[in-house]
Amino acid sequence: MGLVIRTTAELAAITTILLLILATPLAWWLTRSSSWTKDLIAALVALPLVLPPTVIGFYVLVALGPDSPLMALLHPFGIRTLAFTFEGLVIGSLVYSLPFAVQPLRTAFELIGTRPLEIAATMGAGPLDRFLTVVVPLARRGFVSAAILVFAHTVGEFGVVLMIGGAIPGETEVLSTRIYRLVESLDFAAAHRIAAGLLVFSFVALFLLFLADRRFSALER
Amino acid sequence: MQLDRRNLLIAALAGAVAACTEPAASRSVRVAVAANFTACAKEIAAAFQQERGDPAVLSFGSSGAFYAQIAQGAPFDVFLSADAAKPRQLVAEGLAPASGLFPYAIGQLALYSARAGLVDAEGDVLRTGNFARIAIADPQLAPYGQAAIEVMDRLGVRARLAPRLVRGTSIAQAFQFVSSGAADLGFVAQSQLVGATGGSRWAVPADLHSPIEQQAVLLAKASDNPAATAFVAFLKSAAARAIIARYGYGLPG
Numbered sequence: 001m002g003l004v005i006r007t008t009a010e011l012a013a014i015t016t017i018l019l020l021i022l023a024t025p026l027a028w029w030l031t032r033s034s035s036w037t038k039d040l041i042a043a044l045v046a047l048p049l050v051l052p053p054t055v056i057g058f059y060v061l062v063a064l065g066p067d068s069p070l071m072a073l074l075h076p077f078g079i080r081t082l083a084f085t086f087e088g089l090v091i092g093s094l095v096y097s098l099p100f101a102v103q104p105l106r107t108a109f110e111l112i113g114t115r116p117l118e119i120a121a122t123m124g125a126g127p128l129d130r131f132l133t134v135v136v137p138l139a140r141r142g143f144v145s146a147a148i149l150v151f152a153h154t155v156g157e158f159g160v161v162l163m164i165g166g167a168i169p170g171e172t173e174v175l176s177t178r179i180y181r182l183v184e185s186l187d188f189a190a191a192h193r194i195a196a197g198l199l200v201f202s203f204v205a206l207f208l209l210f211l212a213d214r215r216f217s218a219l220e221r
Numbered sequence: 222m223q224l225d226r227r228n229l230l231i232a233a234l235a236g237a238v239a240a241c242t243e244p245a246a247s248r249s250v251r252v253a254v255a256a257n258f259t260a261c262a263k264e265i266a267a268a269f270q271q272e273r274g275d276p277a278v279l280s281f282g283s284s285g286a287f288y289a290q291i292a293q294g295a296p297f298d299v300f301l302s303a304d305a306a307k308p309r310q311l312v313a314e315g316l317a318p319a320s321g322l323f324p325y326a327i328g329q330l331a332l333y334s335a336r337a338g339l340v341d342a343e344g345d346v347l348r349t350g351n352f353a354r355i356a357i358a359d360p361q362l363a364p365y366g367q368a369a370i371e372v373m374d375r376l377g378v379r380a381r382l383a384p385r386l387v388r389g390t391s392i393a394q395a396f397q398f399v400s401s402g403a404a405d406l407g408f409v410a411q412s413q414l415v416g417a418t419g420g421s422r423w424a425v426p427a428d429l430h431s432p433i434e435q436q437a438v439l440l441a442k443a444s445d446n447p448a449a450t451a452f453v454a455f456l457k458s459a460a461a462r463a464i465i466a467r468y469g470y471g472l473p474g
Contacts, residue, residue, distance in 0.1 A: 061403050062401055080353065081403065166388055181390070
């Protein structure tokens with residue numbers, strides 16, 4: 001049981017960190033760009049919101065299998081497949097939780113507008129400097145929202161993990177799939193215990209999100 | 222105007238309630254089918270409809286999920302389980318009469334790979350083969366997974382294979398892992414390989430594991446549904462048994 005909690009927490013933490021890094025430039029570009037490709041990419045990023053997780057999981061499974069062109073790129077490094085590995089789960093989670101990182105960041109970036117950046121530019125700040133000292137502090141609310149949402153969403157991830165995990169203890173078995181196995185093997189009491197734990201965790205995470213949101217908006221006023 | 226609208230709403234609600242309480246499609250039979258029996262059940266249902274004129278409405282899923290749903294009052298008439306334990310438990314809980322219980326198929330296990338030449342005709346690949354992942358159905362959930370574990374024990378290869386094992390939640394998912402190439406090989410149901418060409422396979426001898434007896438049960442709430450009793454009778458008929466045998470199952474005596 002401890003092992004499953006650890007795998008779940010590690011998966012969620014690593015996914016959160018990686019997604020914040022990946023989603024920040026993406027969300028920034030989506031905010032600034034005015035080309036039609038922006039809408040195309042925005043639609044692609046939002047896809048995991050509407051696709052059934054098992055569909056995402058199936059495509060990720062095929063993409064991580066030994067026959068996929070993606071994995072062929074890794075063959076020279078001695079990696080044949082990433083299906084049924086922790087790394088594979090991280091990749092699946094990145095896809096699955098991407099919109100939950102991009103959306104709050106994009107909203108936060110849009111709220112900043114162009115004025116603070118123009119002022120910083122007139123004061124001689126370079127693009128990176130402007131981003132780090134003006135945008136990041138002003139968008140901190142978006143970063144906190146994105147982090148909490150991605151973490152909670154990854155902990156609650158089920159369909160994708162079910163498809164690409166293979167339930168290997170200590171590597172790819174997480175809380176949600178453990179609950180499923182317990183229910184399927186008719187051990188309802190144990191399933192209840194974990195499910196109740198997850199419910200409390202999710203509630204606390206969302207409560208913190210709203211609390212943080214209010215604090216930030218109070219600060220900004 | 223306000224009153225009229227309210228009356229209309231009440232009438233609509235009353236109609237909806239009446240529609241719900243009316244015995245929906247009283248002539249049809251609803252059957253919960255274990256995942257491994259999917260293809261076979263479809264053919265049996267088609268033959269049943271041709272003979273009787275009544276459709277059989279099939280739902281496919283894992284036996285564990287169906288057991289839980291039936292225990293919570295799911296509207297099924299007949300349950301075709303992948304094992305013997307769950308139908309027996311339904312009888313023990315009073316949800317089905319003991320007389321409604323009967324075996325309908327004996328599951329056959331196969332070792333399968335989507336790659337040609339990986340699995341040999343004796344299953345020696347388990348002892349000597351070089352592969353990364355072998356898929357099985359979760360032994361806690363699926364009798365085919367339990368049988369796969371017994372085979373590995375009997376061949377003395379369980380310790381060798383343990384670190385390479387990936388578990389699907391059902392035999393359907395184990396098959397999907399193997400057929401997509403994500404797992405190199407895996408234990409699947411013989412019935413899943415009927416009609417499939419290519420790859421390599423080993424029909425696991427039945428004496429390497431305890432028999433996978435698949436039991437069916439006519440549920441108590443179906444006692445007054447003639448279509449349900451007719452479907453059960455058809456399942457025991459020579460016509461249905463021929464279909465079951467063709468899908469690679471053993472026949473109960």
